[in-house]
Amino acid sequence: MERIGPPLTGDERETLRAYLDFHRATLAMKCEGLGDEDLRRQASPPSTLSLLGLVRHMAEVENHWFRRTVGGAADVPHVWSDKRDFQAAYDASGSTREEAFGAWEREVEHARAVEAAAPSLEVTAYVPKWESEVSLRLVMLHMIHEYARHNGHADFLREAIDGTVGA
Template sequence: MASAERSEPALDAAERPMLEGWLDYHRETLAMKCAGLTDAQLREASVPPSAFTLLGLVQHLAEVERFWFREILAGEELPDLYSTEEDPDGDFTVTESTTWAGTESVWRAEIAAARKSAAGYGLDDFSQGVGSAGEPFSLRWIYTHMIEEYARHNGHADLVRERIDGATGD
């Protein structure tokens, strides 16, 4: 697997830098899983007939970043990036025109927007938006959930990457 820049989270950081460090670590882990592959490989389905791909996974995580940090935390009203009413799982859908350059650009932009949104809140502050049951979320909860979301999906990415070219790693 091609190397990417990924810093190990600090062992002695305060709570917020620790949470942010672990989230960034998992974001960059996903980038490492995609590094060095062609667009065709990144569009390759993991285990047909499943349509799960690394590019689809990155699109999904761009949607997740947007949803939790901008729509829920900051209360912004934004359209989905990839999903529609007709295709609620559209964030996983890729076509021959889906590229790493375009997908990574959107994903990185959503990460930057997520950081900007989070900067205005303390860990104990509650979100402007609410979940399906009408409950707000603390920034601490959102960080913890996002770490879990990336960690789970990075496990999926490990398996997809190994199937594509045999590469394994952290």
């Protein structure tokens, strides 16, 4: 996944799309060059958080917001849990790069297609947990926030694995 900086003068939708893709690419970049064992490495026991767990979690989040919520397929199961448990994705102990990144990349591609097909950022979908309609704009902003927060975790995890730091 190529990491391209967001435009400095784009319209709202183009800017949201670019920031979301920038953060998606940042997560992929934090995992570059690492094998399964390093990707599963937990940097702060007793936490089970790992880079591979973050990739799995973000596959789950992409699935939730773009496939099940905005995409309207509420009955689609979670990627990693039969019990609709978002936390289950963090346990990457039996996972591989191929499995986790395959699921994440499929969900990202689906998310991009759902967003591109929406006629505007004003498209809404109902979120049962919030008992409210939310706009595609809010979903995209929420996803940027979600990635930015977890990319901060990825910074620390990667540094603990091999000392790699940086944007």
